[in-house]
Amino acid sequence: MRTLLLVITFIFTMNITAQTSYEKGMNKAFALWDQQKNTEASQLFERISAAETDNWLPPYYAGLIEIVSSFGLKDETVLTTKLTRAKEFLDTASAISENNPEIMISYALLNTAYIAFDGAKYGMTLSGENAAIYQKALSIAPNNPRVVLSKTEWDMGAAKFFGKSTVPFCKDIERAITLFEAEEQTIPYYPYSGLERAKAISTECKKETSPKN
């Protein structure tokens, strides 16, 4: 009996060990990202992605890091290389999880990185593509707070460009905040973040709407 128990415990422990290697890897990658070690973090996500072939999160994060870290780059060669790589990761992620709104808005973010680099070269084609992505993401997940937030931010950017008031969009930001707060966070490592950004934008909104002295 004792032997059996021991064996069971052992097998069980082994299982747990196997599980935690994913968690250990993911935790370590997030820690690296926190420390601004973008390359190391992205590489670790890439390694996890190679091991976890049916999980969209590791390639999603590997791509996201490349995208986020390409904003502000001055060299087009580096930019294109990074974003091409990022796109490959996102393609891997979306092959695992089709029509995933989180991945879709990352594609839009990728396009935005190109547009931010050279609006005249990339703006014409990619801004239309982005509008279409947001439209589709919103129709799939109308209550996803990140979809609502990033679409609203995109619309606000366009309004700003045309010198229009961004006030009409504030209610959408408020709606995103409500959705964020109501969101049940059940899946480990799911990209739930965004609430803080929404709140920051909301504060800006309130400044604009309140009468100036």
Next chain:
Amino acid sequence: MKTLLFLLLTLLCFKLHAQSTISGKVIDQQGTPIMGANVYLSGTYDGTATNDNGLFTFETTTTGTQTLIASSISFETYSKSSDINNFKNVTIKLKDDVNTLDAVTVNAGTFKAGDNAKVTALKPLDIVTTAGALGDFIGALQTLPGTSNVAEDGRLFVRGGDADETQIFVDGMRVFTPYSPSANNIPTRGRLSPFLFKGITFSTGGYSAEYGQALSSVLLLNSISEPQEEKTEISIMTVGLGLGNTQKWKKSSLSLNTSYINLAPYQKLYPDNNEWHKPVESLGGEAVYRYKFNNDGLLKVYGAYSAVDFDLTQEDINEVNGVRFGLNNNNHYLNTSYQDFMEKDWSISTGISFASDQTKIKLDTADITDTENSAHFKLALKKYFSSRYKLNFGAEYFITDFKEDYIANTIENEYKFNNNLLGGFAEADIFFSKNLATKVGLRGEYSQLLKEFNLSPRLSLAYKAGQNAQFSLAYGEFFQNPKNEYLKFNTDFSAEKTTHYIANYQYVKNKQIFRAEAYYKDYGSLVKYDTDFTLPTSIYDNTGNGFAKGLDIFWRDNKTLKNTEYWMSYSYLDTKRNYQNYPTQATPDFASKHNASLVVKRWVEDWKSQIGFSYNYASGRSYTDPNTGRFLTEKAKSFNSLNFNYAYLISPQKILYLSVSNVLGTKNKNGYQYTDQPNTDGIFDRRTITPAADRFFFIGFFWTISKNKNDNQLDNL
């Protein structure tokens, strides 16, 4: 029992914790260490990044056969399967990724536009927002070096070649009649509307073996594969109206675009120097249907219809009452193409294009009806052996069926011919390294009409000399059957021929491009005839020849001035030929020695406006003064034009657009016309041919209606 279990557990534990060390070095092909490369065992979490010396070392608990992966940005990913014990002190040599932006490109002779190109000479918006181009993408291409400004013609004249030496292709299929017909001395416009296309490749020489029947140049247009959204576009212009609509379904989409142009009101307000009986009126429609198959296959059907009608009397020094010219043209064009990716890295593209064009011309008392039916069939296969070696081959068949009815007073004549041609090509793209690449091709053509087979070799080579600089060379032989206006009277010809030699230097650095290209073109077997005009009774032969040599310089800078982009082109051309009815070798009247243009665009954020200027200069072209007794030896005045455009975004979806060509009203001269007979003093009188109008104004209002409130027609302007 207990002992056994203990043993088993120990073994298991041992196995679990047995660690082996993986170590080694990652280097590039030159042996330089690569830092920051991601080295790991596939399917495990075990791995690390290389240090400054390219060294790596990590522990793993796995055993047996594993796959070691090494990946790094701008290198091809390395992978090797072997027993884990072999991965000790390994040296991994990564191959350069030849698909990256900083790899060499085989580009002699070629300009690319669009955001897919590695080096973009023209951005998508430039095609349509270049001052003076008036929404015609041909106009924007004329600001690139290698083109000659022939203001009264409007077509593309490339490197000493005439306009018929340039062929235009849509999705790989030939466009047989790309330009709208126009009267003498009035520039024509391209029939294709620019916003249905995404990528444009303009080659001024040395192009791929996939394209033939063009002595000087090819222009390749790719239609949009997938429109982004459903929308309706309305344009109200001083010269007419336009309406467009795009519908999208799950796997397919349809874009329709129609336009109606009537110059009558404009010509009432600003009369030009022609006497119009019926100002230009044209109706055009285009439709693109796309269908995506499950297996990545993409079918595109592009159809266009246009009808042009006008009637005018033009001044003529030999006719007191001028020459009356009326034209009615109907043109149908259909282009169907299919592309698919197959197993084992094969891909296929195939297509059919068909054009039916009928032009009725009234020239004084003569009635001329030209009917041309043409078709192009093509099948091309591509095999992707590796990123370093690609093979492209295919076959195509052209049919041209031409008929002319000529009726004047009592004479009635019919001229016709069938110009059918079979072509085949094969071409390999080879990258020796990230810095050295070549394209080797061969094209064969058999003309049923001329009963002649021609073989044209093509070769280009590119070498990247530094981080920003590259050198390219290109050589090629090009054949083209004689023009319809000769073939209708005589078919006993050989194909006309050119040989191109090109040397190119390019320097690209962060939003700045410098390009210099020198070339030599050798013309042979050009058509000659012995009368003032081509006549059924003329004697024709193929003994003409000529040359063109020159230097093209291009500079584009999007960096130095904030919110401002500009580009400059300069072309030097030295060309002479003895063809048509030339008595001697001479510089043709369409070629100017110096051509220069400057295009400046500035986006003014506060005004929500884009302001653009362009300046075009062409040195005087040659003409014949019969009083001198010499042929094409006189030089006309140079051509100068300053153009202006202004786009104001009223709201994201409403745009007001204003454009003025030749703002300064420079009195340009397109040439001279001399009397057929000398006057009583024995002198041939002349008349200056001036442009129909010195300036042209255009005001338009463009409105887009779509779900997405940010889309607009700025790209159509």
